[in-house]
Amino acid sequence: RISIVFIISLLLVVMAAPPLMAQETIPRCTTVEPASGKTGTDIVVTGENIGKEVVAKLYLTDGKNDIELVIGEHTATTIKTKIPASAKVGERYKLMILTKGKEPKLIEQPVRFEVE
Numbered sequence: 001r002i003s004i005v006f007i008i009s010l011l012l013v014v015m016a017a018p019p020l021m022a023q024e025t026i027p028r029c030t031t032v033e034p035a036s037g038k039t040g041t042d043i044v045v046t047g048e049n050i051g052k053e054v055v056a057k058l059y060l061t062d063g064k065n066d067i068e069l070v071i072g073e074h075t076a077t078t079i080k081t082k083i084p085a086s087a088k089v090g091e092r093y094k095l096m097i098l099t100k101g102k103e104p105k106l107i108e109q110p111v112r113f114e115v116e
Contacts, residue, residue, distance in 0.1 A: 025049045027097050029109035036114040041083045043113060045095060051076035056100045060093035060113065067093075087115045 029047040037043070045058070052074050058081060060067045067087055073080040087093065095109040 025054055027054050027099060027107065029095050029097070029111045032095060032111045032113050035112070036116055037083060038116050039083050039085045039087050039089075043081055043083060045079040045081065045111070046077060047079075047109075048077065050079055050097070054099060055079065055097050056104060057098040059096040059098070059106075060087060061096045061108065062088075062091055062093055066096065083113065083115060089115050091115050 027047065027049045029045050029050065031046045033044050033046070034041065055071075055074070058069045058071055058079055060069060060083075067084060069081040069084065071079055071081055092112050092114040095111050095113065097107050097109060099105045099107065
């Protein structure tokens with residue numbers, strides 16, 4: 001027979017373990033092509049976990065000011081967008097993602113775009 005203490009102990013262990021389904025999918029941009037260009041330039045951002053179900057918005061950031069990009073074609077591994085007229089010439093921007101979900105997060109990415 002299984003004792004009540006064993007069942008309660010087992011339930012406590014199962015409840016205390018972090019659920020596997022609750023792990024977050026962290027988006028990561030790996031490249032931006034081209035790496036530089038004028039305002040109006042079409043760019044393609046490539047990465048992992050950057051699909052529509054994960055990424056709410058995409059920005060250019062200089063660390064102080066953020067410029068929202070209009071997302072065009074969007075798949076699990078690519079985002080197509082255009083450099084807006086509000087981007088400053090000579091600035092080398094990082095990409096930044098706003099995630100979806102109950103607790104959205106802004107995540108700076110390790111890729112940059114320089115405005116010519």
